[in-house]
Amino acid sequence: MGPDTWGQLVEAGYRLSDRTLYLRSPAFRGDDVRALQRMLNALGFDAGKEDGIFGPRTDRAVREFQRNVASRVDGIVGLDTVHAISRYRPPVDAPSRAVVREGEAARGPGLALSGSVIAIEPDRVDEDAADVSLAIARELSEALIHLGARPLLLREGTEVPPVDERIRRANAGDAAALISIAVGTGEQVERGSACFHYGTPTTHSPMGRRLAESIQPELVRRLGLPDAGLHPRSIAILRETRMPAVRIEPAVAIDRDGATRMVEPNFARDVALAIAEGVLAFSRPAPADLARST
Template identity: 35%
Template sequence: MGAAGPHVRDLQHRLSATGHWTGPVSGEYDAATADAVKAFQQQRSIDIDGICGPETWSLLIEAGQRLGDRLLYLRSPHLRGDDVAEVQRMLSTLGFAVGRIDGIWGRLTAAAVADFQMNMDLSGDGVCGDGTLASLQRLVRPLGDAAIVAHIAERRRLESPGRQLAGRRIAVGEAGGLEPVTASVRRMIGRNGAEVLTVHHPDWSAQAAQVNRFGAAVYIAFEIKPGAPSISYFQGRHFVSRAGQKLAGDIADGLKTMFGLIPAQGMGLPMLRESAMPAVLCRFEQVEGLLEHSREVAGVITDSTRELLAGLSAN
């Protein structure tokens, strides 16, 4: 609040392009601008604070990427945007495995495009241009969202012949100050035969990258943040992690005797969006209460993770 200048005008222009700003482009960050930012944050399922920080700004840029305005291809860093998510949605509807519909043009999305192109007698180079888009749109139009293979792929990632944690890779992370909690979770899950990676890093994107390299089946993280406790799972504009949703709900239910009712909510936070596997973020306001119950929390996490994997294997 109170900021002014060309950067605020740019922000207001971008908010206008997403339909969240209808006022004059004044270049002043007033209450109306803050409300528009909050509305955008709510739509994108991120923390709602009315402040345009790096995460909100990045998502605003992504929201401005219109389908067909640029070539989409595999590069580093990966391309991101609403146009990427739309291509992923169309490919998934047609049965091509893109992984999660997260708006990030990664290896699986590039491979799915190349596979689609070869099926359509196109170039097969994995670059999505006008010809590939036209073919996708022509085939998807009569189908709608009847078959999203991304949900099937998420289930298959977790399926195992056994019903236990033995032999599975589980990742546990925290952003600072909660090492005793992750250590307790690591010990308890490890005693059940799982290989556990613990990650301690303030940058959630860096954590997600490390967990992806590890190849975890499930990723659980902890964070201290002002406000009511919450358990979050990934929810994007075209995809909800159903496995993450179940895990978050089971954890929230298991913790209620210690912390009261905790909402399980879908969010698009970087840790949830950028991890390739079902992930949950457990947020608490007070360090002391979490440390006091760290053993019980570890038990809930272990039981909920085992239940998730067992349930999917049984089905």
């Protein structure tokens, strides 16, 4: 079990009112924070992305709620504030303001590719002994430069920085999009090529999903592997970054021949070109059917 999975299990153990929440460093994280954000958003108090992190935006939303109900404005979410929010019966089944805003943005061009910073995160897992993800990232960096973008590699050597540091660098770099690449993690999906975007049972990133939808068909076409589909995930690199973000698993649960192919130079180049073509497609206006449905 990786640290990201363990962190999700710990966070899932909290329910709203289990503990007192407030703005601090390090921030409170967990399902209780996500539930709070969802309720505040549903009531019209903009807590932003429902990422389960009690940051400044959530703090502002809490204070605005407290101000509107003539409560003590201290940003502290104890039993009194939880009960006050619950009394208003927020319609939590409706999309949050953050999702609606992002959905509106997803109807237009994904990004202006020329000059945009694209963060590239080559993750490395035990199964990726040859560090294929780094080879893909380097090829992708070159491909994006040819498209006029400015790649930001979040790892350039064999040492893998902590995920918090990679997230910090992506956010600080003002990246317009983030591409995370992992080889061999086996994210519990079907065999083949897969893309992941931020999502939970109650919320998701429309822009992240659209980026994944732009890349996935290019992966399948270039690699010739089965289409393992698009999947929502709430891993940190997708949840805590502020830009549209996807995680690419180019070859999940492949056979021995496929494993041999992965260490060939052409494999990294093919994956990189597929991702670059997907990013280029993402930079164009949304297809008419997506513009109507998002």
